[in-house]
Amino acid sequence: MICSTESSDRMVWLFAQEKQMILLTANRSMKGEDSLEQVIREESLPTSLPVITLANVDRIYRKKISRTVC
Template identity: 65%
Template sequence: MIILVDHHLEGYIVLLQGALANEGWLDLLPIHFVLLEEAGLAINSSDRVVWQFAQQRQMILLTANRKMKGKDSLEQTIREENTSISLPVVTIGRVDRLSNREYREQCAARLVEIILYPETCIGVGRVFIP
């Protein structure tokens, strides 16, 4: 599974990857984190463009973005474009708490659950973790 990491999480993704590695998940599952720039997207791409990019390539978008400001906001995009076969946007509820080991492990566990059982989240639009 490819996880497209929103630019707001770039500094935090190493912590989440570390939690996944410590639990052995990165050895067991094909999880690959891709930053926007690595995917060829500008960091100032609209939320709509990022969401569409992720959906077209069957990527899960990982973000901390919960705002609904403007016609191209992530929440507005999900409301307008989400379908019954869309992959979820996984939103870390409290990104500031990723520095806390317990919270980070909870986020990692929930992300693994989503990856292992994607059918439970297909079409829901957004999943908050932990």
Template identity: 55%
Template sequence: MTFLVDYNLDGFALIFLGILAKGGWLEFAPVQFVTFRDAGLAMDSSDRTVWRYAQEHQMLILTANRNMKGDDSLEHVMREENTENSLPVLTISTLDRLSETEYRERCAERLIEIAVDLDQYRGVGRLFIP
């Protein structure tokens, strides 16, 4: 499974990957974290652009700050374009808590749980983690 990591979480992608590797999770579900830079997306890409890119490339968006303001807000885009086959957007519930080891581990484990059972989460729109 590939996660498109929002620019505000770039530094945490490697941490999550390390947690998953240490826990042996990668043996069950290969995971890749792709940054906006890796994907060729500008940091100021609209939520609509990010959503469409992720859906087109079968990526889960991992974010902490996409909002509900405006016609191109992530929430608005999901309401307009989400289908029963759309991949969910994963939102870190409390960004400030990522400084806590236990919270980061819970987030990483939730990511892998979702990746393993991805079909049951298609079409849900947004999932808050952990």
């Protein structure tokens, strides 16, 4: 499976799960059957990796973030 900018939320979520990636998003609406929220409700299992939703993505881009990862 390959994702592109035209991929649906369902395709992106399935790709992330297949590749064992945590999905980071600023959009978690429930508009449509392929919306990220709907996909999570339908497809997630106890073993599914989490989706992290940013509440205010603009604030992250405005601030300079400095963090050291161990």
